[in-house]
Each structure stands twice: as structure tokens, then as C-alpha cells.
Amino acid sequence: MEKQIIHTDSAPQAIGTYSQAVKVGSTVYLSGQIPLIPETMQLVEGDISVNIRRVFDNLKAVTAAAGGDLHNIVKLNVFLTDLSHFPIVNEIMGEYFTQPYPARAAIGVAALPKGVEVEMDGVMEL
Numbered sequence: 001m002e003k004q005i006i007h008t009d010s011a012p013q014a015i016g017t018y019s020q021a022v023k024v025g026s027t028v029y030l031s032g033q034i035p036l037i038p039e040t041m042q043l044v045e046g047d048i049s050v051n052i053r054r055v056f057d058n059l060k061a062v063t064a065a066a067g068g069d070l071h072n073i074v075k076l077n078v079f080l081t082d083l084s085h086f087p088i089v090n091e092i093m094g095e096y097f098t099q100p101y102p103a104r105a106a107i108g109v110a111a112l113p114k115g116v117e118v119e120m121d122g123v124m125e126l
Contacts, residue, residue: 001024001025002024003022003023003024004022004023004024005019005021005022005023006019006020006021006022006023006028006062006065006066007019007020007065008020008061008062008064008065009038010038010061010064010065011033011038011058011059011061011062011065012033012034012036012037012038012041012058013038013041014031015036015041015113018031019031020062020065021062021065021066023066023126026125026126027123027124027125027126028063028066028068028072028123028124028125028126029123030059030062030063030073030121030122030123030124031062031121032079032113032119032120032121033055033058033059033062033119033120033121034055034058034112034113034114034116034118034119035050035051035052035054035055035058035116035118036054036058036114037054038058038061043114043116048082048085048088048117048118049088049092051116051117051118052085052088052089052092052118053092053095055118055119055120056070056092056093056096056120059073059120059122060096063124066124066126067126068124068126070096070097071097071098072124072125072126073097073102073122073123073124074102074103074122074123074124074125075102075103075104075105075122075123076102076103076104076105076120076121076122077104077105077107077120077121077122078104078105078106078107078118078119078120079107079109079112079118079119079120080106080107080108080109080117080118081108081109081110081111081112081116081117081118082108082117083106083108085117085118086106089106089118102122
């Protein structure tokens with residue numbers, strides 16, 4: 001099966017050897033997004049809620065570039081350096097998603113790229 005590389009200037013550019021997303025058939029694999037501002041490639045300033053919203057906005061841009069939206073995400077992975085922020089993720093996720101919600105994992109990690117506190121990736125089905 002042929003793979004299609006998904007790219008948009010509305011989300012941060014890849015900062016390594018990866019693509020923003022890869023589509024195989026009707027499935028799109030979304031690379032991890034951190035709270036980078038696409039236009040400047042600088043980290044957003046603010047508390048964890050500002051960071052979480054930026055990550056969701058970045059994911060939203062990539063899903064749109066792939067021909068879908070956040071509601072096409074069937075599996076979402078949330079990586080946090082502090083799991084006490086998970087209730088904030090839940091609250092903000094409710095602003096971006098409606099039922100039925102995607103399957104999800106929340107994983108506590110020691111560190112993330114660029115010293116951020118949150119990263120998310122996922123799988124979407126078109």
C-alpha cells in the first residue's frame with residue numbers, strides 16, 4: 001500500500017527525521033506535537049493550559065491537512081511530565097472533542113523534547 005506524507009505550514013515543521021503525519025490507505029498516523037507556534041517555531045508562553053491548547057491546535061491543523069478533523073482521531077496518546085496535569089487535559093479536551101471520544105492513553109514521562117510538559121500523538125481514520 002502506498003503511503004502519503006502529510007504536511008502543513010499551519011502546524012510546526014518537523015524538527016527531526018520524521019513527517020508531521022503519514023497516511024496509509026484511510027489511516028493517518030499523527031506524529032507527536034508539542035506546544036510550538038507554527039509561524040515562529042518558538043514554544044508558546046503560559047501555563048500548562050495554554051500549552052495543552054497549543055498542542056490540540058497543532059494536531060487540529062495536521063488532521064485538516066490530512067483531510068479530516070480531530071473527530072477522526074481514533075487513538076490519542078498524551079505524554080505529560082507531570083500527571084497531576086491530567087485533569088486539565090481532560091477539561092480542555094472537552095473543548096476540542098465531542099462524544100464519541102477517541103481511545104486514549106495518558107503516560108507520565110521523565111522528559112519531552114525542548115523541555116516541554118506535554119506532547120500528543122495519535123491515529124486517525126478517514
